[in-house]
Amino acid sequence: MAYDILIVDDEADIRMQIAGILEDEGYQTREASNSSDALAAVANRQPSLMILDVWLANSEYDGLQILEIVRRDHPTLPVVMISGHGTFDMAVNATKKGAYDFISKPFKTDVLMLTIERALSEARLKHENESLRKLSPYAVLDDLVGKSAAIAEVRRGIDKVAQTDSRVLIAGPPGSGKGAVARVLHSRSLRKDGRFVVLTCASLTESTLEAALFGVEANADRRRQIGVLEEAHGGTLLLDEVADMDLATQQKIVRVLHSRRFQRIGGDNWVEVNTRVLATTSQDLTELIAAGRFREDLFYRLNVVPLQVPPLSERREDIPLLATYFMERSAAAKGRSPRALSSDALTALQGHDWPGNVWELANVVERLLLMAPGGPQDPVRADAVATAIGSAESTVSRWDRAPEVMGLPLREAREAFEREYLVFHLARFGGNISRTAEFVGMDRAALHRKLKGLGVAASNRVKQDVAD
Structure with missing residues (x-):
């Protein structure tokens, strides 16, 4: 899915030249010749990037003033300034005001494209890092760790649906890796260069969920707030634990999935988006439908392709690979050397029932890195595993019979x-x-x-x- 780039220049031939270059490279473009058109275009839908001329004839604001407004109301929007009369002081002033870069006209095509690609890449990485922090440690992967038959079945499902725009409902117990499956779906899709946006429904109240989804229009007391549906335009939106949405918001989501447009709270303009929607749930939605707590029409719109993620207890043979991965990841994050896991430690890990699934395993392995007896060169033993899991709950160190x-x-x-x-x-x-x-x-x-x-x-x- 192409990025959406807004070109703001008072010269029609310059706009046409830049648009032609970008469209040849697969980008979508919009154009504006003055400040009112530019700000209206941003209000209709926040672009992925803005190319902004400093001098604009017949415009209420010049480019630097527009830059200040955009940085105030849309701080994540990258802006590349251009000018045919640029000076060093002007470039310094533009970057101080928040411009990503400043390019003088006439510009070389390769310089313009490199600047745009870098700006979009940095913006995407910042956004995805923020989104991934809301998911499990397992969700940073571009593939799923494991070789079990259960995880192989999940991979086959991903392979069949990743490059379509079909909605996918990912079900499984808490901590089983549903976020990781969603991430892999996005990374293998035709939208992989677009944003991967996560909305954690369980962390929001009824009053804040709608604002997070649709955004809030600016007024005299507040700046415009962009919702996740708009942020994910051209990319993928993950509704994490969708069952935690209230019924009123569910009804609005049904309408958005049908029409692909919505209004921000307090706004009159319709925002049109092209966003792939994935959803996760750890609850049985059919039971919630029967209880009147989940809309049946939303279920059928989200459940176009169902994927079931197994609990860790059904894929025990993946535990050694997962434990090694988490050990290396935790060690790198904390600036330590990873501890080797002895064969008896791995067997002990495989013997636990893991009610918290992959999340619990990640936490236990981090605990082993920090607390297991011995030095960095000493392998972790089974007794340390039992201690890290908690002897009162462990099935590793005792036999009930x-x-x-x-x-x-x-x-x-x-x-x-x-x-x-x-x-x-x-x-x-x-x-x-x-x-x-x-x-x-x-x-x-x-x-x-x-x-x-x-x-x-x-x-x-x-x-x-x-x-x-």
Whole structure:
């Protein structure tokens, strides 16, 4: 999706020349010849970038005055100043007032394009860094960490829909990586050069959610506030935890998704946008619809393509890769050397049920980096994992059936232990019989017979060949 660039110059041939150059490079352009037209164009929809001439004939304000107004009301909008009579002092003054750069006419095409590309790139990175801070540590990736069958299924869904403009509803338990899936969808889409904007619905009240979505028009007491629908024009908007929207706002979102236009709060102008909308939810929306807390028409508009993100307990074989990733990421963020995770530590991590999913794993690994006994060169051990998880909640350092088994005859106690041991490692390897057999040192056929003899349900063994 192309960027939207506003060209402000009083000379029609200059506007036409710049527009032709930009459109040949795939940009969308709008034009204005004076301050009133320029400010009206910004009010109709904030552009991605403004190219602004200093001297404007038949205009209420000159370019530097327009720059001051734009920087006051739209501080994130990059502005490139141009002039045929530019001086060093003028360029310094323009940059002090907030211009990204100053280019003298006649300009070279490659200089203009390089300046625009740098300005757009910096603005996009600043915006995306701010948006990604609202998501999990896992959401900064351009791919999903893991090799399990469960995450492979998610990847296949992404591959099918990423380069379409279809809306996607991403469901899964809290902390499972729904934001990461949304980020990957955007990074592989035709809109990847546009903005990825996140609205965390759960963090907003009923009164602030609508303003965050649609923006607020300026008046004598406040400057114009741009909403996320407008910010994401040409890119992707993620409605994170969409079930937390109130019903009145849901109704307005339905209308926006149908018409692709809206009015800012307190405004009369219609703002037209071309934004791809993704949504996440950790709640069952069909149950909320039945309870009258979520609009059915909004559900069907968002749920064009459903993607289900599995809990971490269903993709335990991804835990070593995820733990290593989080260790390296946390160490880099804190200026430390990453700690190696011993094989018994990784097994311990795989043994936990992870009710907080990927977020919980990220927090535990950071705790291990900071608190695990030993120096930077010493590997983290399983006992440190149990401590980091919390011994009262850990399934790593104890076996719930131990007191019961201690009262059994040896043969029955051995069978109980074998059953628990094999079920644990089956879960650890995602139900893969071949990998489980290799780890426990058994032939695959023998393992099948052993599981059957121990009464392990067939449902625990159906994935034997998925990852072979």
